[in-house]
Amino acid sequence: MLPGVLMRLNRIYDGVEILESHNMTFQLKGPWFAGMDTLVTVDPSNVHHIMSKNFYNYIKGPEFQEVFEIFGNGLLNTDSDRSNNLWKCYHAMLHDQRFIRFSICAVRNKLKDELLPLLDHFAKEGTVVDLQDVFRRFTFDTAVTILGVPDPKSLSVHMANNNEFSKALEDVEVAMVYRHMSPRFMWKLQNRLGLGQEKKLTEADAVFGRLCGKYVSDKRQELRNEVNNEEVVDLLTFFIKFELLAPIDDKLLRDVFVGFILAARDTIASTLTWFFWLLSKNPQVLTKIHHEIQENLPRSGSGHERPSYDDLDKLVYLNGALCETMRLYPPVPFQRRSAVNQDVLPSGHKVDANSKIMIFAYAMGMMRAVWGDDALEFKPERWITATGGIRHEPAYKFFAFNAGPRTCLGRNMALTQLKMVVVEILQKYDVEVVEGQKIEPFSGLILHMKHGLRVRFNKRC
Numbered sequence: 001m002l003p004g005v006l007m008r009l010n011r012i013y014d015g016v017e018i019l020e021s022h023n024m025t026f027q028l029k030g031p032w033f034a035g036m037d038t039l040v041t042v043d044p045s046n047v048h049h050i051m052s053k054n055f056y057n058y059i060k061g062p063e064f065q066e067v068f069e070i071f072g073n074g075l076l077n078t079d080s081d082r083s084n085n086l087w088k089c090y091h092a093m094l095h096d097q098r099f100i101r102f103s104i105c106a107v108r109n110k111l112k113d114e115l116l117p118l119l120d121h122f123a124k125e126g127t128v129v130d131l132q133d134v135f136r137r138f139t140f141d142t143a144v145t146i147l148g149v150p151d152p153k154s155l156s157v158h159m160a161n162n163n164e165f166s167k168a169l170e171d172v173e174v175a176m177v178y179r180h181m182s183p184r185f186m187w188k189l190q191n192r193l194g195l196g197q198e199k200k201l202t203e204a205d206a207v208f209g210r211l212c213g214k215y216v217s218d219k220r221q222e223l224r225n226e227v228n229n230e231e232v233v234d235l236l237t238f239f240i241k242f243e244l245l246a247p248i249d250d251k252l253l254r255d256v257f258v259g260f261i262l263a264a265r266d267t268i269a270s271t272l273t274w275f276f277w278l279l280s281k282n283p284q285v286l287t288k289i290h291h292e293i294q295e296n297l298p299r300s301g302s303g304h305e306r307p308s309y310d311d312l313d314k315l316v317y318l319n320g321a322l323c324e325t326m327r328l329y330p331p332v333p334f335q336r337r338s339a340v341n342q343d344v345l346p347s348g349h350k351v352d353a354n355s356k357i358m359i360f361a362y363a364m365g366m367m368r369a370v371w372g373d374d375a376l377e378f379k380p381e382r383w384i385t386a387t388g389g390i391r392h393e394p395a396y397k398f399f400a401f402n403a404g405p406r407t408c409l410g411r412n413m414a415l416t417q418l419k420m421v422v423v424e425i426l427q428k429y430d431v432e433v434v435e436g437q438k439i440e441p442f443s444g445l446i447l448h449m450k451h452g453l454r455v456r457f458n459k460r461c
């Protein structure tokens, strides 16, 4: 059943119905020889139990690490709690004011100097563009810049696709989905014979090794020559210079590099794409966001560096609309875990040692039992308290950023970046979604739009 279910992720409503009729937890069966049986759950009490209360019993495990071996010893592939040194290093970096300033500046410059001029060009020419492609290029360039490597400049009028690293990432994603959907012996055999997706995966690994090797050695050289500029703290500089993680060898830096792009690139691009599509379907929400921006943000030319952190914090309704987007279309649509020891979940389901569990974040956001009868509606109001503040939902219910000790470390940075991009685009353009296109999700590691999202930009007066 598992391959079939993964292939039909676009028919999510079937999955929602099955899970609703099974009280939010369901045993999937694979062929007896393939070891693919998986307990699928969207029950928040189970999620809380798995991700927090009994955290040590539910690991990604060796099988997960084997599937994702291309990410090496990076954080996404590592089991353990917050005592892990790599986790501590990431945590320190994402709370370091110099790194935060550098990242915000990278996003702001990319917006101002490249994305907005490009959208101006598209608006002037009346060009129809794939918004998802635009955002993926934007987030790729910003993630690479934040890493401290020369900007690949993949945003351009011609939208050429000639970046080796980005192509390798795409091959990796397809290969990961293939590994998930195939019995282990099958992809192992293909890997040994160098066939199909496995061949591409091996080639992608070589690209990562070669390019990251060069980036890291260039950065080490740059730091040796540096006239000390304490203000510029990109990711590689942070990891190499501050030596929080000693020793840090080039192989681990390669794993951090690839993992960071994976964590910070398509998650943001996916959210932005679904967000603009949802706005096109819900014009009343768009009107309210415009109103909130007008009320709260200084106008351009007022001398402020716009918009500031504090300004963005005032946008409570926009925050709700972004959370609502990630509730319905969580960029990371599922999480896999494996049980170390036998256990019983709060729902009463028995879990055998070494059995597999999937938390299906995508279906969870659509569960009436979790979100109420209006679960399928796009309602930013859901995220606002009676006094007009931000309503915080527990992570085991709003699972887009994961839950427990291994919650997404970049959550705040992600929300800031999302708001910066949305505000700038909405202030300057009306985004017109082309009629008649088929919109359906494609779930790899990230929940993309299968056919992209074709739009026109019309300049606002």
Ligand code: HEM
Pocket (backbone or CB within 6 Å): 075, 076, 087, 090, 263, 264, 267, 268, 271, 326, 330, 331, 332, 335, 399, 400, 401, 402, 405, 406, 407, 408, 409, 410, 411, 413, 414
């Ligand atoms: C909308 C944007 C984002 C979403 C929905 C998101 C979601 C997630 C999820 C679900 C995980 C757990 C992955 C797993 O263990 O399989 C995760 C981990 C992580 N994310 Fe994010 N993420 C986003 C943006 C970012 C950004 C911008 C950064 C960095 C600046 C970031 C940094 C990380 C890191 C370092 C981890 C590893 C945490 C750990 O394993 O302990 N994320 N994220």
